[in-house]
Amino acid sequence: MPATADVVIIGAGIVGSSIAFHLTEAGVKNVLVIERETRQGLGSTGKSMGGVRAQFATDVNIRMSVYSIPFFARFEEATGHPSGYKPRGYLFMATNDRHMQYLRENQSRQKAQGLKNAELLSPDDIRKVLPQLRSDDIIGGSFCPTDGFVDPESVMNGFMACAIERGVELWRGAEVTGICSDHSTVSGVLTSKGSVSAPVVVNSAGPWAAAVARLAGVDLPVQPLRRMLVLSEPFAGLPERLPMMIDMSTGWHFRQEGLGILMAWAGSDQQPGFRTDFDPAFIEKVLTHAASRVPDFANLAVNPRRCWAGLYEMSPDHHAILGPAPELRGFYLANGFSGHGVMHSPATGRILADLIVHGQTQVIDAQDLNVQRFAEGRAIEETAIL
């Protein structure tokens, strides 16, 4: 007998796991999550920097964070498992008037969307946070103390463990190879472990989402983009509760990771594709920015074997693509997070569960993030991407 489910979720990363959890919150029990790897976390989720922030430039991204960050704070109460949330803040440092004006405008928008605790900082305030900074060109910044970090694997595992405790089933080592339909309505999936009939199928396949959408005959504008992180060997002398520090003049940013420093920089020469090898030449580029902003970092030791790369899943306007696919009834998208899928996983799970069960959501205006926005000329560019 083929298996049946009320909802099939393709991909058990942080997004698929959150959707499974939120469906159980909404009372849906017969949920099957299908993951092709033999364990969770081998996609983008296990490669993430774990940053969570509400300091965005668009209303919808701010609202996604205003839902998600308090959720991380009460994650253990909600799921019975830890999230590793550390409210250390994100500190954006501006070196020119254009950037300062940008931070000011973003902050008014953030306040209007309910984020009350973001503040503008003076150069002196910033120097106090990290006295080792070269700050001669810093003219100000912005800071939000409830931004910070989570442990992405812990969040993913917590969502899934709680969902399983409530009856959700997880198939590991099973690849979805086909999506079946009848009269433009989803009827199930084909997998390497057999077929499953289901009236609702959710695509949460991270950087592989476009290929999964193609199985359903749906054209999804999501592309993988390699993203590299550089981790230093232990470095003593930084303040204990350092925020994520972002140098807006270069885009270079860093935070503490254990005893070392975890650094990121978008670079400019990445082409879309599935490469996930770490390029050792990247270390020197990152250390050049590091030494220029924090002279003590000039002698940071870095072991290339402790650095890594993973995939961002980029959408054309750097916003997630959420909700039903118009071509196929019952096929839902939770894709294209453009580097924000960890921080927005709670809101995404809630929105998808709302749309599947009730056909509407209060978390955001669902129209803003549906896939039709590209064809209808309603794309909303996010510029505060790191």
Ligand SMILES: Cc1cc2nc3c(=O)[nH]c(=O)nc-3n(C[C@H](O)[C@H](O)[C@H](O)COP(=O)(O)OP(=O)(O)OC[C@H]3O[C@@H](n4cnc5c(N)ncnc54)[C@H](O)[C@@H]3O)c2cc1C
């Ligand atoms: C270096 C790096 C740093 C990042 N830093 C941050 C950060 O600081 N903050 C933040 O919010 N985000 C960050 N991100 C982005 C974040 O990691 C992703 O947005 C998020 O993990 C996406 O989760 P997901 O569940 O959609 O995808 P994934 O974790 O990739 O999960 C998708 C799953 O789908 C499975 N799958 C694919 N195809 C099939 C199939 N046909 N059948 C069955 N299963 C399938 C895959 O095996 C995979 O497990 C970062 C990403 C990278 C690479």
